[in-house]
Amino acid sequence: MVQPTPAHFFQTVNAYQQSAAIKASIELGVFTAVGEGYDTAESLAARCSASVKGMRVLCDFLVIHQFLTKEGDRYGLAPDAAMFLDKNSRMYAGGIVGFLLLPEIRQAFDDFTAVVRRGGTVLSEGGTMSYEHPVWKDFARSMMPMMIPPAEAIASIVKANEKAPMKVLDLAAGHGIFGITIARHNPNARIHAVDWAPVLVIAREHATASGVADRWHALEGSAFDVEFGGDYDLALITNFHHHFSPSTIETLMRKVHKALKPEGMAVTLEFVPNDDRVSPPDAASFSLVMLGTTEKGDAYTFAEYQKMYQNSGFAHNEMHRLDGSPQSVIVSRR
Amino acid sequence: MVQPTPAHFFQTVNAYQQSAAIKASIELGVFTAVGEGYDTAESLAARCSASVKGMRVLCDFLVIHQFLTKEGDRYGLAPDAAMFLDKNSRMYAGGIVGFLLLPEIRQAFDDFTAVVRRGGTVLSEGGTMSYEHPVWKDFARSMMPMMIPPAEAIASIVKANEKAPMKVLDLAAGHGIFGITIARHNPNARIHAVDWAPVLVIAREHATASGVADRWHALEGSAFDVEFGGDYDLALITNFHHHFSPSTIETLMRKVHKALKPEGMAVTLEFVPNDDRVSPPDAASFSLVMLGTTEKGDAYTFAEYQKMYQNSGFAHNEMHRLDGSPQSVIVSRR
Numbered sequence: 269m270v271q272p273t274p275a276h277f278f279q280t281v282n283a284y285q286q287s288a289a290i291k292a293s294i295e296l297g298v299f300t301a302v303g304e305g306y307d308t309a310e311s312l313a314a315r316c317s318a319s320v321k322g323m324r325v326l327c328d329f330l331v332i333h334q335f336l337t338k339e340g341d342r343y344g345l346a347p348d349a350a351m352f353l354d355k356n357s358r359m360y361a362g363g364i365v366g367f368l369l370l371p372e373i374r375q376a377f378d379d380f381t382a383v384v385r386r387g388g389t390v391l392s393e394g395g396t397m398s399y400e401h402p403v404w405k406d407f408a409r410s411m412m413p414m415m416i417p418p419a420e421a422i423a424s425i426v427k428a429n430e431k432a433p434m435k436v437l438d439l440a441a442g443h444g445i446f447g448i449t450i451a452r453h454n455p456n457a458r459i460h461a462v463d464w465a466p467v468l469v470i471a472r473e474h475a476t477a478s479g480v481a482d483r484w485h486a487l488e489g490s491a492f493d494v495e496f497g498g499d500y501d502l503a504l505i506t507n508f509h510h511h512f513s514p515s516t517i518e519t520l521m522r523k524v525h526k527a528l529k530p531e532g533m534a535v536t537l538e539f540v541p542n543d544d545r546v547s548p549p550d551a552a553s554f555s556l557v558m559l560g561t562t563e564k565g566d567a568y569t570f571a572e573y574q575k576m577y578q579n580s581g582f583a584h585n586e587m588h589r590l591d592g593s594p595q596s597v598i599v600s601r602r
Numbered sequence: 603m604v605q606p607t608p609a610h611f612f613q614t615v616n617a618y619q620q621s622a623a624i625k626a627s628i629e630l631g632v633f634t635a636v637g638e639g640y641d642t643a644e645s646l647a648a649r650c651s652a653s654v655k656g657m658r659v660l661c662d663f664l665v666i667h668q669f670l671t672k673e674g675d676r677y678g679l680a681p682d683a684a685m686f687l688d689k690n691s692r693m694y695a696g697g698i699v700g701f702l703l704l705p706e707i708r709q710a711f712d713d714f715t716a717v718v719r720r721g722g723t724v725l726s727e728g729g730t731m732s733y734e735h736p737v738w739k740d741f742a743r744s745m746m747p748m749m750i751p752p753a754e755a756i757a758s759i760v761k762a763n764e765k766a767p768m769k770v771l772d773l774a775a776g777h778g779i780f781g782i783t784i785a786r787h788n789p790n791a792r793i794h795a796v797d798w799a800p801v802l803v804i805a806r807e808h809a810t811a812s813g814v815a816d817r818w819h820a821l822e823g824s825a826f827d828v829e830f831g832g833d834y835d836l837a838l839i840t841n842f843h844h845h846f847s848p849s850t851i852e853t854l855m856r857k858v859h860k861a862l863k864p865e866g867m868a869v870t871l872e873f874v875p876n877d878d879r880v881s882p883p884d885a886a887s888f889s890l891v892m893l894g895t896t897e898k899g900d901a902y903t904f905a906e907y908q909k910m911y912q913n914s915g916f917a918h919n920e921m922h923r924l925d926g927s928p929q930s931v932i933v934s935r936r
């Protein structure tokens with residue numbers, strides 16, 4: 269056993285500075301500039317319109333936190349940063365700071381003592397889950413690239429490549445990437461995407477860019493209120509349930525159950541911690557995000573989802589953990 | 603090489619939630635309650651006047667971040683938390699969240715892009731370094747327990763136990779623990795502590811509690827302005843230089859040099875990164891704290907201190923890294 273030190277406590281108290289530093293790095297375009305070959309504090313400062321001292325301190329901090337490398341005075345991109353934080357990468361995901369660090373989300377954690385006392389968000393109007401909340405539009409634009417790998421995983425799980433006719437209900441579609449990816453793999457798939465109208469504008473852009481717009485249909489409104497229609501082969505419920513209470517999830521899943529063909533399948537993408545609720549760490553810690561930003565949301569375990577889904581008419585549920593992702597896919601049938 | 607994933611980026615973007623969670627844990631007294639034997643979400647919620655759900659999510663997050671342990675549904679204190687975060691521990695340091703997470707410090711990082719552009723704090727009045735700033739009083743009270751180990755290390759380095767007559771100048775004394783610890787070990791030491799009057803009130807309380815008040819004298823005012831007197835055997839400059847530019851540090855060290863006997867010694871306690879400026883991580887990342895909260899401060903390397911000190915008349919400088927601390931001691935002589 270190592271001697272206890274206050275170092276880890278200090279690091280945790282000051283952890284908010286990591287958020288500030290990564291946000292500034294994205295806003296200044298530091299990773300993109302390093303990718304272009306600017307590799308000293310001086311040249312990066314000039315390129316990114318910053319002070320040399322500020323750039324030196326920021327870049328050293330990014331080295332300490334493993335986003336940059338350093339050899340002598342020269343900085344380079346660490347592998348994660350090269351793939352996700354350089355704007356010239358196809359997988360660029362830096363835009364999510366625009367969503368995840370919006371003042372209206374961060375302020376949910378300003379008085380976290382009050383959140384823990386209350387057992388849910390202290391933001392007005394039920395936190396971010398309010399449908400018309402403008403954050404969802406930012407979210408739809410910025411989160412899409414990150415969701416390509418799980419979208420491909422889902423397309424594979426539902427055997428989109430077999431090209432069977434497939435009527436797909438894509439709930440709370442957001443950026444639309446989950447349904448769109450299935451449509452890209454399966455020319456006989458038709459997607460019906462449900463979300464708030466302003467968000468679906470963005471999803472439609474993505475459908476058009478992917479060449480599937482003729483098989484992609486918008487159902488504007490809340491998943492709780494809009495008429496789904498029926499005879500679906502597949503329903504996608506991706507990153508949606510975590511905003512709600514078990515009883516609300518059951519209500520929605522009963523509606524999904526009714527819209528599916530008897531042999532139809534519901535596919536859920538979620539943060540699903542193990543029964544211990546502390547592993548895997550990224551899935552388990554998502555419950556804190558939901559505590560801070562929603563009235564009743566949580567990161568539910570598979571046992572909890574099984575119970576909710578069985579109560580909603582889905583007798584058979586199986587979970588697939590996704591490689592390289594904090595998320596899991598649950599496949600549910602009658 | 604592991605496949606790049608966005609997980610580490612996400613964790614860093616959301617790192618501010620760690621600060622929020624640890625602050626709430628301290629404010630709610632979670633660690634103290636666990637130390638008292640309350641070990642389930644239900645019993646802790648009752649003890650800390652919180653909701654069961656909020657307490658469950660918070661405690662699981664503290665397990666993920668290694669402040670608590672979990673066996674079944676029962677939580678326990680991890681070693682760091684038992685020593686530093688339980689109010690019944692002599693080494694309790696939880697109070698530092700009151701200082702380090704004051705809104706006036708955190709807001710220094712709200713627009714860190716502007717900080718990097720400017721190369722220094724965007725707070726008015728030069729950030730926290732303004733002498734009359736009320737944060738220093740909070741600081742003096744809350745940081746003291748954390749400084750006991752380095753204070754003991756300094757007392758050992760200056761051979762306080764040999765009990766030689768020793769006139770000590772304790773600059774920016776704050777809580778006063780550095781001079782007081784020497785006085786405790788050496789009954790022939792007299793301490794002259796410099797700091798702003800309201801802070802010295804707290805230092806005097808500590809001197810009285812330690813039984814050394816008769817050999818402890820206050821010199822009220824700024825270290826830059828107050829008359830030190832002369833014939834000092836030892837000057838302590840602890841956690842002070844990092845707020846200032848090299849030229850300001852040289853000005854102060856020339857004043858210290860004049861106040862010391864010819865064979866006198868200056869002892870500096872500081873965050874001193876290696877020449878690479880990215881190791882050790884806790885010392886190196888302190889430069890970001892100074893960038894955000896001061897006009898011109900930094901975590902200077904030993905080579906930089908050597909140069910400043912030589913320019914101020916101290917030809918001989920040696921550094922001691924402290925075990926279990928992110929800080930180092932520099933011993934300087936003519």
